Amino acid sequence: MDMLMFTLDKNTAKPLYEQLYIGIKDAIIDKQIEVGTKLPSKKKLADFLNISQTTIEIAYSQLMAEGYVGSKPRIGFFVEEIDELPFIEKEPLNMPIETAKNNTYQFDFHPGKIDTDSFPFSIWRKYAKNLYDQSSKELLQIGDPQGEFVLRAEISNYLYQSRGITCKPEQIVIGSGTEQLLPMILRLLGDDSKFALENPGYSAIPRIQLENRALPIPVDDDGLMVDELEKTNANIVYITPSHQFPTGAVLSATRRTQLLNWAAKGEDRYIIEDDYDSEFRYKGKPIPALQGMDQNNKVIYLSTFTKSLMPSLRVAYFVLPLPLLAKYKQLFNFYSATVPRFDQHLLTDFMRDGYFSKHLNRMRKIYRKKHEKLTEVFETYYPLVSITGDKAGMHILISIPLSKGEDELKEIAEKNKIAIYPVSDYLLSPIEWKFPTFLLGFGGIPLDQIEEGVHQLMKCWGISKSTSKAR
Template structure:
């Protein structure tokens, strides 16, 4: 065997064994060394290249591990036959400049933003430090598929005290968001079961899951129009009754009763109640949860800590009726909780020591001040603007009397470094509004910037010199 093709550079950054391995590998792939050829012994090759036998042994070992050569005990190493791989031309990896980066805005009116300054970092840091300790090493193992018992106990206690809901930890399932939990709920029912959705409305159900199953139901000032629902073929309905998203409507007492009666009329009918921001209400008394009124076990309740603590925590939960538990355990016998156990226990400890309640009280005051400031600025400077859905939550609905279209106004806002979502983004089927209508979230805008941000937005909307 001719060894002259083997060249090593002792000044190269690559280790000598790696250079030797790559040389031999390339020769085998290109058929420069025939299949079945015996490779030189470690001593022979080390003498020829003036390198140690250990270097040769490492190179041969790598070739052996990857299947390029085979070893015959007390005889030597022989070249193996390898399948030819199709040649694929490499595409240069995108540089940082080529990768899309999220655009930054001077003011972001997204409805999913929260106040960052009010978060209790020191307290949270303490609980995080305590949980990431050798005393918690058992949390390295897989936990309960429905979530940690400690957290489910705290959620059950919180729901009873704040929402009048009586449930056991056995009924609670922890998940990493409503986007994950909603498709799980759908799997508990027939694949062709129709689901009614508020229109406009938010749905974390992927469109692929509901394309042929969704039935849009109108929403008015009293919430979802149950009369429409009763005429539909739906067996499931997904609603946000305490603060309808995005209109802000509150489901009236009459419609709550009507909706529960609708569910009770047939055994396969269920209501999915998303109570995502019930903690923040500014006008009137807290709205009771549908689940708290349900006597027939027809309400599947779900909520999240995205608004009450932070969106990045990725902890949501659902409360299943006892009648659905056997089906759930059958369908999801393989399921593993998608929220890390450490995060679950951190949150459970934060709740059990009373810090969650204190944090909520503090954030209610902060958001109320922002809400009141927002309403005051619009009332004082822009009375022509129509505001609705302002009784709760962290956003309002803004209707702008204007000769320009919603699309044009949004382009003006973006051009001025402002982000705001149009209501059309949340429509299942087209709806007509008298004026361009937007969802204005105020949770992420600092209190001292509320007035400035509104002036900037309205200037962008009404500036006659704006170009599109």
């Protein structure tokens, strides 16, 4: 064939081999070089273009790797036949590309926000600095699929001390959030399982895998109505017994026993206990975990460091009953841990030296003050505004007898730079609430701004303390 006629620009930042590779590739695609054509030898082309043979070799190697040319030993390089991609002419996109809304609220009552001003950055930074060192080079390798054993041992000890749970590190599986761990639990329990969920309840559950096979079970002041669960053919129930989300109800002692007895009656029955914010309780003694009461290996315990430390850490875990361990290892022996090993060891060191307990104790005091301030301010609007779910956690529920609906009230609040979250966002199936009801999280709002935030919310809804008292 004739010598390849390419113009190479030696004055640009693009490497010569890349220019040559692109030129030959485009020529092959455009049929300027026919299939079966022998390319010039590296020596001839190098002499012709006045470049090194190494440059030619790199370009030819890339063309071979992508299938544009083939090589025959001691003969040379030949153009291969490639399939043509169909070309579909598209209308030009004249519309502007939407970007995510970045609403700036003066007050954000999101139930998942934490108090960032109180995080022990200096201590956390010290442990991180010590960890990112040559001595930790082993952490660059893939670790245990269930998570680092040292972290699981710390979690096991913490659960025994704080939640009355007796478990071995081998029973614990660590993952990057509840949403990542739940599909593993669902697969472990089998595709033919029938799931029951609290209604209202944790909204991420239906979106994961259960949209078409979740059975809603109503909740009242004593938590999940186990009598209603017993009427269904469900064999798995997902529950937040220590602080029901979002109502704040605590599963009563009678229903705890009733629920554990329900699970014990079937070999395939299990309870998934989500203990998402059990660390923060403001009235009475801490509620013991269901798992600690279970005598029949029927409770899968699930929790996270989202509220106790930070949402962005992305560390959650579940504790498997011993009978499920063998099946777990069989199904997930090829998995890799989804939490970076450095993060796991950082958290381990933080827990081992007692800083996690100190941080929790401090945050309990801070959130207790915020909780007291929030309820104290709302008491000035009583009886118009009623409060429920105020014994634990980092949010309360308020109900307001207004003629406007939740969506309209939410929109009014947003126009006044206040973020508010309707309880209807957490419904699995419709429930007729007597009055518009909202979740008010207080974790992310500074203590000295809570009173102003509540007053501004009430004001934009047309509610005043004097109006409240008159009614």
